[in-house]
Amino acid sequence: MKLTKLIAPLVIVLLMAACKTSDKLALQLNYQKGKKYYYTTVTTQKMNQEVMGKVIDIDNTTAIGYIYEVKDINKEGNYMVTITYDKYDVENRGTTDTLSGKMDKAEIMKGFTYDMVVTPKGKVLEVHGMEKLMDKAFDKAVPDSMKDSESAKIMDPLMDKLKNEFSDKKMGDMMEQMTNYFPDDAVEVGDTWERVVNNSTIIPMKITTKYKVTDVKDNIVTLDVNATFEPGDGAGMMGAMGMKMNFEGDQKGTMQIDTKTGLLVKSMQDMDMKTTITVMGMTTPGMKIKQQISMEAKEMK
Secondary structure (H helix, E strand, O other), X not given: OXXXXXXXXXXXXXXXXXXXXXXXXXXOXXXXXXOEEEEEEEEEEEEEEEEOOEEEEEEEEEEEEEEEEEEEEOOOOOEEEEEEEEEEEEEEEEOOHHHOEEEEXXXXXXXXXXXXXXXXXXXXXXXXXXXXXXXXXXHHHOOHHHOOOHHXXXXXXXXXXXXXXXXXXXXXXXXXXXXXXXXXXXXXXXXXEEEEEEEOXXXXXXXXXXXXXXXXXXXXXXXXXXXXXXXXXXXXXXXXXXXXXXEEEEXXXXXXXXXXXXXXXXXXXXXXXXXXXXXXXEEEEEEEEEEEEEEEEEEOO
């Protein structure tokens, strides 16, 4: 009888622990072959910089839409995805007319595709097709009358540099910032984890992001997101001009993830950054930048 009284509470404790473990979520991508998702990213950016004692303000809004199609799932369980640009609009608002205006890049970018292999945990393993994309973009951007001119030839070194900065490998690093946010282990409300990404594209930087689960409701998990940006190694694209630009700052916001598919259904981030520019060993203050980045994704029917 005494033994039964001792064992009963222990059994209850073990059952409670088992129930608590079952409440944890194993967050990851769970796509189905043939599914398509439409991503929309809108970035509103405010920049100001002092040049020769005068403050120059530039505001711009960039809206990008692209289709994310799951072409296949390989034997390792990784997703073979094709990304197609559908929309790419940029609007600038500056202190002078020359800094203001609207640019519709959709005519250049619309229909451009590249392929990606991504793991269920969001690790980008491969990217293919960036060189062809860059060639097509340049072909569309330059008028036919200029393609054989001396001006076009002068652009060749710049295009080679752009191709290097937007190579398959570097685009994979860039895309991983958008997909590699899943925790290694199952999580519940209150749990935290961290991801570190070294971005070498255009402007090298180290991005450290901390995630925290704040809510789970109706198959949607909400995360608090806090990121810091530090200068990375190398000079990036600006090295070709004998310059180096460093970014420092932070980013805060929230993300909402569908627990069934792993789809990032909504994200809102606020970024506050400043830059410094180094030329011939001399470092000077650059721009101050404030950004608001919103992203939404939905399954296409």
